Amino acid sequence: MQIQKLELPQGGEQEREQLYIRCLQGAYQTEEQSLKLEEKTLIRFDTYFNACSVEKWLTYTKIQDLFSQVRVKGRGILRIWNEWESPSGGIERKLLAEKQFETEAEELFEISLLDKMSTAEVQGMLYTEIETGEGQRCVLSEGGYTTSTVSERTVHLVIAICTYKRETYVARNLEIIRKKLWENPRSPLYQNIHVIVTDNGRTLEKHADKSWLTICPNKNAGGAAGFARGMAEALKDGSTTHVLLMDDDVEIKPSAIEKTYLLLALLKDEYRERIIGGAMLRSDYTFVQQESGGSYQGGRIQSIHAGMDLRRTENVLLNERNERADYNAWWYCCIPVSVIKKKGFPLPVFLHCDDVEYGLRTGTEPIRMNGICVWHDAFEHKRPSVNEYYDVRNTLIVNGLYVRGYGGRQAFRMVCRRMLVNLFRYRYKDIRLVARAVDDYLRGPGWLMQTDAEELHRELMSTGYRYTEIFPGTIPEKEDVLLTDILAGKHNSNNIDRKKLLSLNGWLLPARRGNPEPIMAGESPHCYYRKKDVWIYDPDTKLGFYSHKEMKQLFEMPGEWFRLWLKLKKEYATAQRAYQNAIAEMTSMEFWNQYLKEKGE
Incomplete structure (x- = not known):
């Protein structure tokens, strides 16, 4: 049984090529499911799609043996390596097999692997390496990892x-x-x-x-x-x-x-x-x-x-x-x-x-x-208003069910943070959606099970912001999201710099006047610091909406916080118990059969 086949990059996958193969020296060409290596070339398949997760295969499955198979013609050297992470955090590797080949016709080489390593010591992953020397060339047409273990379980x-x-x-x-x-x-x-x-x-x-x-x-x-x-x-x-x-x-x-x-x-x-x-x-x-x-x-x-x-x-x-x-x-x-x-x-x-x-x-x-x-598609610049409602309401449900010690105080802290971040982003309708999410959560599971979700969603969509307006100026390209920031985890952060937080992200300071500035929907609140007018947009559709700093929104916030604090203090524990008692019913086949019926059925 072949548990993993060797994959080559397909047409149009140039930017993904190193997920399949790495060329350390020389050159190669892909030709209709085959790989042609020029002389003095070294390639490795220690890649996301072609390395074999041997440790996990042996941990989770019943396989008793493992073989590497490679079908090639020409001249070169075939090597099989085991690579793992050392206790110190470095990378260690061991050569398991090496075979020189010279053949004018395609030939299948099979190498048994587990007998070359102690099962107790199997770690990390396996990968294949092929090297050609001066005057040597070869063509790789097929490869992968197989086992003689036969599955006794039927899977449909x-x-x-x-x-x-x-x-x-x-x-x-x-x-x-x-x-x-x-x-x-x-x-x-x-x-x-x-x-x-x-x-x-x-x-x-x-x-x-x-x-x-x-x-x-x-x-x-x-x-x-x-x-x-x-x-x-x-x-x-x-x-x-x-x-x-x-x-x-x-x-x-x-x-x-x-x-x-x-x-x-x-x-x-x-x-x-x-x-x-x-x-x-x-x-x-x-x-x-x-x-x-x-x-x-x-x-x-x-x-x-x-x-x-x-x-x-x-x-x-x-x-x-x-x-x-x-x-x-x-x-x-x-x-x-x-x-x-x-x-x-x-x-x-x-x-x-x-x-x-x-x-x-x-x-x-x-x-x-x-x-x-x-x-x-990544999510950092997708921020429809309706998500605020579902994120808050559903997080309250999940936390009440599974987070030990979670109560009204913790819920209030989470809600305050969400509302404050939306204030910093000039998304005042989203603040009200957060408040509604709290109110609806406290209505309990009975309300959730009986509510027409389709009608509720339409109502929520009409309550939030809509990305419908065109910006007359220049919009930064989506590609301006730097790869280095993504790799460093710096994108789409809700965290506020402590110095800026002292001024409530610039709300306690005079705003800088000027033309509305375009800001991608998922950008950090940092981008709004001391801005007067902004145009918040979806980088894919290039549509957005205008918003601006409104001081009355800041002054209204404490009153809404106080209302929610009183409500959570009074009603949260009762709602939490109700969800805990109703989860079996809410997740049953009988409930869903009834819930998914259309009106009139």
Whole structure:
């Protein structure tokens, strides 16, 4: 069984090339799934997609042996290395095998690996290296890692995609799944996968259903409802073993789905109910990892291995660390059906925190592995007003359920911070959405379960800011977000410099007059310091809205804080207990069947 195949960069992937291959000297060319090495060339596959995560394969699966396979013709040297992180933090490596080859026709070389290393000492990752000397050339046509271990577990994987009026994205991903997986005889998922698309926008053609695809028109009750419907539809087929939740606007990697499937088939019994999570790589800087699992510390989300440049071998190795993750985001999250039956469905929170809550509820750490990922647009400059409402309301729900010692005082502190940051960003409507989120949370789970989520969302959308106006001046390009800042984690920060905080980020100082200045929606509050007029915009659409410093908003803030403080002090504990008592009902199949009914049904 081949557990990992050697991948070469495809057309149009030049900027991602070092995620597949590294050339230390000389030159090579890619030609129709083959790699031609010129003389005096040294290439390594110690990369994100081609290094083998041997430590994780041996930890989580039943494999008893492991082989490296390389199909080449020509002259050169083949080497297999083991590389790991030393206790001191450096990188150590050991040469496991070296073989000189000289062949006029293609020849498959297979090297047994585990007998060259003590199982107890297996660490880190394996990778292949090929070198040609003077006058030597070769062509690599195939490679990968195999095991003779046979899977005894049957896996029926269903991909559940939730979409809302993103027909182009959905069509692109479905075409990739059809060509690369369903219709590909060389794929382990050949005619052995099903896709369910939950259509919250009800814009896809129902008759587009095929033997491998089901389209489900759904009530627009948010991503949580879309994924709940996907789970429910998957469970109707009693043979389904796993549901892979996936966003509609990601760029999928077929080999990631194949690796997930093979990992599921070979898992040890003690790991059979573990979730498998995929990382998110950025769509703009396609070699930068945005997140590989997340931790939830005292009510705050911490992305694991964020801002990591995966072109660098040391980062590929660092990414192998099993740092504790509490959840995996649902851009790529594979959940066993047995877990869904035990733990239930998502909370009906529309969007944001549904994946966090589910991870905390299951209480198990997701398995993550290099190469299992999707590409997705980054979020730092996406700030629709409605997100403030859902972020605050849903965070209050999750914290009340899972954060030990969380009470009204901690909730008030969080709410004050959110309102103050919005004041610093001149987003006064968002301040009111934060306050409404508190009020609605305190209404309790009964209100949440009975509210028409679609109507509520429309109302919230009309309450917030809309990016509809065109700026007459020059707008900075999105690419002006410096890569160095992303890698250093300096972008999209809500933290305020202490010196500026003394003046409330310039609110207690005279504003600098002048023409409105364009500011990308997700920029730090620092960018608003002492500005009078601003134009806040989405860098993708180049549309925005005007806002300005209003002193009356500052004077009104203490009164709203006092109102919320009194309300939280009086009602928070009761609401918290109500959510704790209602979670089983809110996540049940019976609730969701009723919740997703359209009016009149």
